[in-house]
Amino acid sequence: MKRKFSLLYILADGFRNLRENLSLAVLSTITVGFSLFILAFFVMVFTNLHGVIWQWADRTHMVVYIKDDALKDVKSLSRALKGMEGIKEVRYVSKDDAMRLLRKELEGMEGVLEGIRKEVLPASFDIRVKKEFVSPEGIGIIAARIKKFPWVEDIQYGTEWVERFASFVRFMEVWALIIGAFLTGATLFIIANTIKLAIYSRKEEIEIMEYLGADDWYIKTPFVIEGTVQGVCGGLLAALLVFTSQYILSLYVPEHFAFIIENPFSTLTLTGGLVVAGFVLGGVGSLLSLSRFLRV
Amino acid sequence: MIQLFHIFKTYEGNVTALSDITLRVDKGEFVFVTGPSGAGKTTLLKIIFGSVIPSRGSIIIDGRNYLKIPPREVPPLRRRMGFVFQDFKLINTKTVFENIALSLKVMGLGPAEIKKRVWKALSYVKLQHRANFKPQVLSGGEQQRVAVARAIVKEPTILLADEPTGNLDPDLAIEIMEIFKEVNSRGTTVVVATHDRNLIKTMNKRTIALEGGRLVA
Numbered sequence: 001m002k003r004k005f006s007l008l009y010i011l012a013d014g015f016r017n018l019r020e021n022l023s024l025a026v027l028s029t030i031t032v033g034f035s036l037f038i039l040a041f042f043v044m045v046f047t048n049l050h051g052v053i054w055q056w057a058d059r060t061h062m063v064v065y066i067k068d069d070a071l072k073d074v075k076s077l078s079r080a081l082k083g084m085e086g087i088k089e090v091r092y093v094s095k096d097d098a099m100r101l102l103r104k105e106l107e108g109m110e111g112v113l114e115g116i117r118k119e120v121l122p123a124s125f126d127i128r129v130k131k132e133f134v135s136p137e138g139i140g141i142i143a144a145r146i147k148k149f150p151w152v153e154d155i156q157y158g159t160e161w162v163e164r165f166a167s168f169v170r171f172m173e174v175w176a177l178i179i180g181a182f183l184t185g186a187t188l189f190i191i192a193n194t195i196k197l198a199i200y201s202r203k204e205e206i207e208i209m210e211y212l213g214a215d216d217w218y219i220k221t222p223f224v225i226e227g228t229v230q231g232v233c234g235g236l237l238a239a240l241l242v243f244t245s246q247y248i249l250s251l252y253v254p255e256h257f258a259f260i261i262e263n264p265f266s267t268l269t270l271t272g273g274l275v276v277a278g279f280v281l282g283g284v285g286s287l288l289s290l291s292r293f294l295r296v
Numbered sequence: 297m298i299q300l301f302h303i304f305k306t307y308e309g310n311v312t313a314l315s316d317i318t319l320r321v322d323k324g325e326f327v328f329v330t331g332p333s334g335a336g337k338t339t340l341l342k343i344i345f346g347s348v349i350p351s352r353g354s355i356i357i358d359g360r361n362y363l364k365i366p367p368r369e370v371p372p373l374r375r376r377m378g379f380v381f382q383d384f385k386l387i388n389t390k391t392v393f394e395n396i397a398l399s400l401k402v403m404g405l406g407p408a409e410i411k412k413r414v415w416k417a418l419s420y421v422k423l424q425h426r427a428n429f430k431p432q433v434l435s436g437g438e439q440q441r442v443a444v445a446r447a448i449v450k451e452p453t454i455l456l457a458d459e460p461t462g463n464l465d466p467d468l469a470i471e472i473m474e475i476f477k478e479v480n481s482r483g484t485t486v487v488v489a490t491h492d493r494n495l496i497k498t499m500n501k502r503t504i505a506l507e508g509g510r511l512v513a
């Protein structure tokens with residue numbers, strides 16, 4: 001016998017299942033929504049903190065002093081530095097600039113500068129390094145490479161600051177990873193169990209379908225559709241919760257901490273991400289829970 | 297043709313439901329399985345249906361070693377079998393019509409064909425007026441007839457009926473048997489489990505008797 005199934009037919013079945021089990025479906029959607037909301041909020045706060053910390057990283061810079069006899073060629077030296085891996089920004093500090101800076105630093109005691117000519121001060125390049133290199137090792141690598149240029153008089157950089165910064169970042173990241181993993185695990189666990197519960201409540205229906213000779217995919221499809229619809233709705237709910245809680249919190253959080261609850265992503269990205277997460281979790285979760293009840 | 301060779305079934309808790317059953321049901325035959333409560337009738341039918349796996353022994357259906365069939369081939373086999381469960385196994389969230397239709401839907405039939413066949417089956421069991429009711433609100437006998445309709449609507453090659461008249465008055469019981477006879481006359485092998493001696497007597501068909509999980513005479 002020729003067997004034909006229209007997709008529409010099966011889709012309709014999926015949505016009908018949803019309607020028939022509305023209260024449980026709503027419950028799962030809310031559960032998915034709240035789980036994703038908590039996870040999303042954590043990711044948001046962490047991303048903000050992380051962003052702020054990396055702004056500090058920008059303070060990491062190196063000073064490369066240039067030998068006097070190489071000064072006529074500053075432009076090409078600068079270009080050579082810029083071409084190196086890990087270097088973000090190169091600023092030339094001429095002897096004049098150096099003098100000006102020194103003056104500014106010694107404001108009020110200009111007397112000490114008496115008799116000092118700018119020629120004694122070395123010209124230098126002020127270098128900012130890329131994020132990936134803000135670590136004692138990264139800075140060391142760059143410094144070693146720069147040292148190889150014959151025109152380099154000396155290099156200075158604050159190892160101590162970089163070390164402290166790097167270990168702080170590591171500390172933050174490890175904790176974020178631990179909390180993030182825990183939250184993700186909890187979210188998956190909650191969602192998987194919600195779906196399992198929903199499917200368990202229809203164990204008999206599944207059994208009957210098997211007895212009637214329904215193929216596995218025929219039994220699974222409506223559940224998977226149901227799971228993804230719930231996941232998508234849960235994702236939307238999570239986004240709504242994020243935006244609502246942001247608004248409410250913004251009324252109470254002092255201004256200089258407000259950045260913590262700002263959305264580091266665009267509204268669309270956050271909503272989209274949550275919807276996709278819900279879609280995937282709902283679909284995969286249903287499939288996994290179903291395989292416990294089905295043979296294949 | 298259904299052939300059972302030295303079938304044993306022991307359930308969890310060391311309950312022996314069937315012991316050394318060897319029997320054969322020819323294609324197109326109509327047989328009764330009888331015996332007192334707990335004799336193993338349901339177990340025997342479910343073993344033929346494939347939802348209970350025997351502890352020992354072998355089954356050959358239409359020349360195939362039934363116990364060696366890969367899982368993916370089970371659904372197509374089930375689609376060719378009708379089973380009237382002793383406990384009906386109707387889906388309570390679906391209407392009578394939908395319950396019966398499901399049996400055809402899984403076969404991939406189109407809506408028009410399904411509608412035609414379901415109404416015909418409903419008329420056989422005299423339940424047209426209950427088509428849009430949920431099973432829960434029906435009487436036991438009505439639910440049983442829905443189960444019968446669901447099993448015959450797909451015109452199975454093997455029809456297994458477990459106490460299909462248990463909740464019916466004698467007249468209705470005879471009518472159901474007439475339906476089975478007609479299905480049988482179109483080539484379907486029919487196996488009916490019942491402890492209703494009168495029914496067996498009026499039908500005058502081969503009878504397999506079980507007692508304590510063993511074949512008797």
Ligand SMILES: Nc1ncnc2c1ncn2[C@@H]1O[C@H](COP(=O)(O)OP(=O)(O)OP(=O)(O)O)[C@@H](O)[C@H]1O
Nearest residue numbers: 307308311312313332333334335336337338339340
């Ligand atoms: N899933 C099971 N687990 C344990 N024991 C079972 C199970 N199913 C059936 N049995 C036992 O196996 C024996 C045979 O049961 P079966 O249901 O086959 O009998 P039956 O002849 O259909 O009885 P009835 O006429 O009451 O329907 C009984 O003793 C029963 O308690």
Ligand SMILES: [Mg+2]
Nearest residue numbers: 337338382458
């Ligand atoms: Mg029984």
